Amino acid sequence: MKKIWVTALEHDEKQVQVVLGTIRNYGMDCGGHFWTDDPKNMSWLEPKDTLVDKETALWVLTGSQKNLEKDSVRFGLALLALTVQAKKGYGFPILFVDTEGDVNSDGLPTPLKGVDLISIGSASLGAKMVAKVNTPVKKIDTEYRIDIHANRSFGLWFEVGPYLDKVWHGALLGVYGGGIDFHGVGEAGKLPQKAVLEYPMKGLKLQLGEREYEAWAVQNNLDENHSYYVRVKDMPGSIIFGPYTAEEEAEVNIIDLY
Numbered sequence: 001m002k003k004i005w006v007t008a009l010e011h012d013e014k015q016v017q018v019v020l021g022t023i024r025n026y027g028m029d030c031g032g033h034f035w036t037d038d039p040k041n042m043s044w045l046e047p048k049d050t051l052v053d054k055e056t057a058l059w060v061l062t063g064s065q066k067n068l069e070k071d072s073v074r075f076g077l078a079l080l081a082l083t084v085q086a087k088k089g090y091g092f093p094i095l096f097v098d099t100e101g102d103v104n105s106d107g108l109p110t111p112l113k114g115v116d117l118i119s120i121g122s123a124s125l126g127a128k129m130v131a132k133v134n135t136p137v138k139k140i141d142t143e144y145r146i147d148i149h150a151n152r153s154f155g156l157w158f159e160v161g162p163y164l165d166k167v168w169h170g171a172l173l174g175v176y177g178g179g180i181d182f183h184g185v186g187e188a189g190k191l192p193q194k195a196v197l198e199y200p201m202k203g204l205k206l207q208l209g210e211r212e213y214e215a216w217a218v219q220n221n222l223d224e225n226h227s228y229y230v231r232v233k234d235m236p237g238s239i240i241f242g243p244y245t246a247e248e249e250a251e252v253n254i255i256d257l258y
Contacts, residue, residue: 001029001055002028002029002055002056002057002133002134003028003029003030003031003053003055003056003057004023004028004029004030004031004056004057004058004059004060004129004133005030005031005032005047005050005051005056005058005059005060006019006020006023006030006031006032006033006060006061006062007032007033007035007047007059007060007061007062008032008033008034008035008062008063009035009061009062009063009064009067009068009073010062010063010064010066010067010099011034012099015062015099015120016032016034016062018120019032019060019062019097019120019125020032022125022126022129023126023129025126026126026127026129026130028129028130028133031050032060033046033047035063035067035073035076037070037072037073037076038072039072039075039076039079039235041152042150042151042152042156043076044076044077044079044080045080045150047080048080048083048084051080051083051084051088052083052084052087052088057093057132057133057134058093058094058095058129058132058133059084059092059093059094059095060094060095060096060097060129061077061094061095061096061097061115062096062097062099062120063096063097063098063099063103064098064099064100064102064103065100065102065103065104065107066100068103068107068108071235071237071258072235072258074108074109074257074258075109075235075237075257075258077109077111077112078109078110078111078112078255078256078257078258079148079150079156079257081094081109081111081112082111082146082147082148082255083147083148083150085111086145086146086147086148088137089137089139089140090114090140090142091137091138091139091140092137093116093132093133093135093137094112094114094115094116095115095116095118095128095129095132096112096115096116096117096118097118097119097120097125098117098118098119098120099120101119103117105117109255109256109257109258110254110255110256110257111255116128116132141163141164142163143162143163143166144160144161144162144163144166144241144242144253145159145160145161145162145163145188145224145227146158146159146160146241146253146255147159147189147227149190149191149229154191154231155231155232155233156231156232157191157229157230157231157232158173158229158230158232158239158241159188159189159191159227159228159229160173160227160228160230160241160242161188161222161223161224161226161227161228162222162223162224162243163224164224165224166223166224167221167222167223168221168222168223168228168242168243168244169219169221169243169244170198170199170217170218170219170220170221170222170243170244170245171185171217171218171220171222171228171241171242171243171244172201172204172215172216172217172218172228172240172241172242172243172244172252173215173216173217173228173230173239173240173241174204174206174213174214174215174216174239174240174241174252175213175214175215175232175236175238175239176211176212176213176236176237176238176239176240177234177235177236177237177238178232178233178234178235178236178237179214179232179233179234179236180202180214180215180216180230180231180232180233181231181232181233182230182231183197183200183216183218183228183229183230183231184197184228184229185197185218185220185222185226185227185228185229186226186227186229187225187226187227188224188225188226188227189227191229192229196220197218197220198218198219198220199218199219200216200217200218201216201217201218202216203216204216204217206240206252208240208252208254211238213238213239213240215240216230217244218244219244228241235257235258236257237256237257237258238254238255238256238257239254239255239257240252240253240254240255241253241255
């Protein structure tokens with residue numbers, strides 16, 4: 001049976017019961033949790049297994065603009081969204097139930113830019129959720145892959161690589177804020193136990209507008225079955241990644257994490 005998972009950004013049981021009650025009134029299965037803002041201990045991982053489960057058809061966020069003011073909250077939501085999208089596709093539906101009518105989607109991190117906003121008092125809330133649960137996930141292709149591997153013991157890693165028949169002749173990943181302390185190359189989908197790096201580079205400086213990114217890079221060839229893995233420190237506000245080039249200008253992908 002298809003299921004809806006609710007993440008409440010504010011610990012307000014009354015508001016949550018409104019959403020859960022609406023879901024149940026429409027005959028749908030649901031579950032949920034209250035968000036814990038503790039990225040250092042990777043609390044954002046808590047609902048991951050439920051969200052990537054094949055039966056979960058919709059992720060619902062509830063809260064207001066006040067709940068999104070902290071960088072750490074937006075950072076955790078961005079990481080969780082990237083993790084879910086890597087497993088279920090970029091078209092996986094996310095619905096933000098606005099409890100105060102003041103959420104500004106322009107201020108959301110890149111992985112949440114496509115969410116639909118709806119007021120908690122809207123008469124169409126239930127119908128909206130039913131429609132999303134029963135609409136096939138739209139396939140959205142990109143020229144890249146990105147996933148996250150995270151654990152308190154081995155840290156936070158980004159996995160990037162080309163999609164489908166694309167080939168990268170080298171790869172780079174940079175962070176704005178935070179830092180990088182390790183990198184590797186290996187099979188897609190799992191952190192490499194060991195790796196041979198071709199011409200590894202550290203501490204590259206890339207200027208994009210007013211932001212300066214610190215990047216690491218390798219010149220290994222990557223296809224859809226092989227990825228570049230980079231471990232980041234602290235809480236970078238944005239990352240850039242793509243194929244490596246020695247030219248002064250390069251095409252890179254940018255994802256703002258808060």
